[in-house]
Amino acid sequence: MGQTSNKQTIGFIGTGVMGKSMAGHLMAGGHPVLVYTRTKEKAADLLEKGAIWKDTVAELAAEADVVITMIGYPKDVEEVYLGEGGIFAHAKPGTYAIDMTTSSPILARRIYEAAQEKGIHVLDAPVSGGDVGAQNARLSIMVGGNKEDFDAMVPIFEKMGTNIVYQGKAGAGQHTKMCNQIAIASGMIGVCEAMIYAKNAGLDQRTVLKSIETGAAGSFSLSNLAPRMIDGNFDPGFYVKHFIKDMGIALESAKEMGLWTPGLELTKKLYEELAAKGEENSGTHALYKLLDTQKHAE
The missing domain is CATH 1.10.1040.10 (N-(1-d-carboxylethyl)-l-norvaline Dehydrogenase; domain 2)
Structure with missing residues (x-):
């Protein structure tokens, strides 16, 4: 659990058009939020509201209880999760990692398998609703992974969306x-x-x-x-x-x-x-x- 709150510390990677609003809702819900994004300026609003900047994915992953990614392309997802400086190389066992990027179902299964070896709980949870849904916390969130991991993360999903559906095993969300x-x-x-x-x-x-x-x-x-x-x-x-x-x-x-x-x-x-x-x-x-x-x- 986060040291400054009884709520989980959430690391948010990717604060673009949608990610910025999503991270903001988590902060408004009382979670300490760490942020990393390739262009620091895109996180300026969140930092002003009290989010904590981390210089690397590795630093963020090491400190977070839950890591959420909302990034660009499957190649970015692969690097952020499986690379040397990535989430799996630095996160604590027991960490939850939720990829909300729209990415490849095949890659989602690979990430899930790698997570099992590390003792990390992983979900693929892409969203629909665009900038409007993100701003209003009314996203549709479609989730793949283990059902018990989904159940544990529902309170976090509920801060970002209103239509949260468990779709099945890893890759089903994608x-x-x-x-x-x-x-x-x-x-x-x-x-x-x-x-x-x-x-x-x-x-x-x-x-x-x-x-x-x-x-x-x-x-x-x-x-x-x-x-x-x-x-x-x-x-x-x-x-x-x-x-x-x-x-x-x-x-x-x-x-x-x-x-x-x-x-x-x-x-x-x-x-x-x-x-x-x-x-x-x-x-x-x-x-x-x-x-x-x-x-x-x-």
Whole structure:
């Protein structure tokens, strides 16, 4: 347990768009929070609120009861967990390590197996809900690992999310997140096309939204991202570059299972075209900009 509190000391690695809000909720819940992120400036708000900066992953892992990671790519996850300066090389036996990054289900299983040898409890717990869900502590959290480890961490998950579901053994959280991303992928094309169609038909896009967002077409993307499209606000709730990464993982997993996912393949191709136009750091709803500039060839 943490020395300054009867609550577990939590080490949080990765304080980007979502991680910053998530770590803030843990602090508000009374947990001492240690932070490490590659760009210290991104942790400035948390440090002002009383989070404790650690210069390395190793230092953070050695002092934390629970380590949470919310980082970029599977290669980063692999390095942070399995590298020489990583969590497993420095964490105390009995530490809980929760990877909330959207990463590879195959890697999640490898990390779980390595954790067993170290006496570390590990969960893969990716999230959905974007910047809005993170800010409001209303994330959907999908969790893989041992059920008893999940049960022990539920109070921590409850400080960050409202829909917390145990999905099964190690890797199951990541597989569930892939289902989420696959559903969003083709759906985002539909939302963009609907808003562009409305505009070209001479309709008021906001008035169209009033009619369709509560009907059968309703979705998070339609309710939360279509208004941003209309406003021309393409700031990231979730980065284009990270969505492309996720779709790559999903395609790899789908192919491993022998599945055909044409909607996913098309969406990834369109997003790669969008990124090539310099939009990799825009929000995923910036697909609107790519489709809005295209006219049918005929």
